[in-house]
Amino acid sequence: MGRGKVQLKRIEDKISRQVTFSKRKGGLMKKANELAVLCDVEVALLIFSDRGRLYEFCSTESLEEILERYRIHAEEEAAVRKRAEQEKHGVVDHKDKQSQELQLFPKLRSNHGIEMNLAECTDLQTSGNPLQMIQRHLDTQNIELKNMTELTQLEKEMDAILRQIRFRKTQLMMDAAKAVHEEASHRHPKPWTSYIIICLAGPRIKMAMM
Amino acid sequence: MGRGKVQLKRIEDKISRQVTFSKRKGGLMKKANELAVLCDVEVALLIFSDRGRLYEFCSTESLEEILERYRIHAEEEAAVRKRAEQEKHGVVDHKDKQSQELQLFPKLRSNHGIEMNLAECTDLQTSGNPLQMIQRHLDTQNIELKNMTELTQLEKEMDAILRQIRFRKTQLMMDAAKAVHEEASHRHPKPWTSYIIICLAGPRIKMAMM
DNA sequence: AGGGCTATTTATAAGTT
DNA sequence: TAACTTATAAATAGCCC
Numbered sequence: 434m435g436r437g438k439v440q441l442k443r444i445e446d447k448i449s450r451q452v453t454f455s456k457r458k459g460g461l462m463k464k465a466n467e468l469a470v471l472c473d474v475e476v477a478l479l480i481f482s483d484r485g486r487l488y489e490f491c492s493t494e495s496l497e498e499i500l501e502r503y504r505i506h507a508e509e510e511a512a513v514r515k516r517a518e519q520e521k522h523g524v525v526d527h528k529d530k531q532s533q534e535l536q537l538f539p540k541l542r543s544n545h546g547i548e549m550n551l552a553e554c555t556d557l558q559t560s561g562n563p564l565q566m567i568q569r570h571l572d573t574q575n576i577e578l579k580n581m582t583e584l585t586q587l588e589k590e591m592d593a594i595l596r597q598i599r600f601r602k603t604q605l606m607m608d609a610a611k612a613v614h615e616e617a618s619h620r621h622p623k624p625w626t627s628y629i630i631i632c633l634a635g636p637r638i639k640m641a642m643m
Numbered sequence: 644m645g646r647g648k649v650q651l652k653r654i655e656d657k658i659s660r661q662v663t664f665s666k667r668k669g670g671l672m673k674k675a676n677e678l679a680v681l682c683d684v685e686v687a688l689l690i691f692s693d694r695g696r697l698y699e700f701c702s703t704e705s706l707e708e709i710l711e712r713y714r715i716h717a718e719e720e721a722a723v724r725k726r727a728e729q730e731k732h733g734v735v736d737h738k739d740k741q742s743q744e745l746q747l748f749p750k751l752r753s754n755h756g757i758e759m760n761l762a763e764c765t766d767l768q769t770s771g772n773p774l775q776m777i778q779r780h781l782d783t784q785n786i787e788l789k790n791m792t793e794l795t796q797l798e799k800e801m802d803a804i805l806r807q808i809r810f811r812k813t814q815l816m817m818d819a820a821k822a823v824h825e826e827a828s829h830r831h832p833k834p835w836t837s838y839i840i841i842c843l844a845g846p847r848i849k850m851a852m853m
Numbered sequence: 854a855g856g857g858c859t860a861t862t863t864a865t866a867a868g869t870t
Numbered sequence: 871t872a873a874c875t876t877a878t879a880a881a882t883a884g885c886c887c
Contacts, residue, residue, distance in 0.1 A: 434861070434862045435881080436862090437884070441677060444681050452884095455855085458678065461678055467667070468667045468690070472660055477687075477688070478687070479688075481712060487716050496713075503689055592805065595798065595802065598798045645865040645880095646879085647866060648878090649865090659866085665872095667865080670863090670864055674863095674881095
């Protein structure tokens with residue numbers, strides 16, 4: 434699918450590996466979602482990038498829902514297998530790998546804390562133009578109608594946009610400062626640097642040079 | 644990808660839904676594998692067909708390996724699932740859910756495990772849509788193309804929205820805390836107030852009561 | 854460094870056996 | 871029912887910006 438055919442082996446070039454990861458991750462999640470919707474099945478997808486970042490997708494409310502189902506399934510399967518083993522050999526074998534691992538779960542089952550989960554949120558496409566990113570949130574719902582998960586997601590994205598806005602402002606200020614400085618250098622062609630005072634008050638930038 | 648374009652909704656015809664499931668499941672697993680190999684990342688994929696059959700793929704030795712990694716990751720983010728209906732009126736006793744978060748609160752031992760879903764909280768305010776305020780800025784231009792004045796204006800508005808989002812989150816938390824407190828009072832009808840500890844980590848709220 | 858652009862490869866919907 | 875076939879929709883590699 435692309436200009437060249439791809440060999441099924443690790444992409445050695447770090448840059449293009451990263452690019453491919455980003456693209457294909459999106460594609461995979463899209464397809465996972467399509468499968469879930471079209472065929473009305475439960476799908477869970479976990480991806481750990483090489484830097485340890487987790488990307489997840491699930492077709493249900495929460496990933497835990499599917500993982501819990503997996504645990505139950507695995508337990509049943511293990512039980513069936515164990516029964517079969519016993520019938521065959523009439524002896525209790527050593528525990529196989531799967532049943533050993535299953536012991537991890539029961540330990541985690543008691544709950545004394547009060548916990549609230551607000552609908553798992555899986556953002557399929559967090560990337561993109563920061564404005565486009567937020568656009569979809571703005572079309573339909575009122576803040577008052579959003580739940581905690583949505584609010585938190587929105588908060589994150591707003592924060593990201595705010596950071597970009599401020600970054601851009603800084604850029605512009607730097608440009609302006611540079612221009613002023615160059616202008617100043619022209620007037621006072623000295624080897625030492627001028628001081629530039631930038632005053633931020635309201636929307637306008639004021640600058641003075643000494 | 645095929646003779647006809649596909650609508651992203653459940654395929655109603657059972658036969659073709661099954662055929663599509665079979666085909667797309669294979670395709671999805673193939674792509675999951677490609678992502679894992681090409682980009683050298685860990686991928687786990689779980690699919691439960693509508694008949695409850697489990698199909699799984701993982702890029703590592705065992706699925707448990709990735710799930711364990713997810714659990715570790717989840718300890719930081721904390722994930723718990725919840726059924727919606729029971730929470731409608733605030734508080735439901737649940738003792739057998741995940742307790743991974745407990746490790747984060749070793750000192751917090753409440754008498755009762757309670758889970759709530761804030762998404763269900765009602766009594767919403769009915770103010771105008773604060774998001775409309777910003778809408779016009781998002782339609783046309785990119786941040787890169789805005790000048791300082793526009794950026795500053797946008798910054799202000801974003802900040803205002805952010806404050807509203809956070810206010811709304813606080814409201815929801817207060818509601819939840821109140822509900823928890825009432826539940827607690829029910830169990831311990833004492834005149835003095837319980838302590839409620841609310842932990843905000845990511846999109847989820849964790850609370851413990853002492 | 855992420856977004857847009859094709860030329861190509863892939864996936865697959867529908868049809869056929 | 872599942873295995874092929876084929877026309878077409880989708881994904882995406884390599885580029886450019």
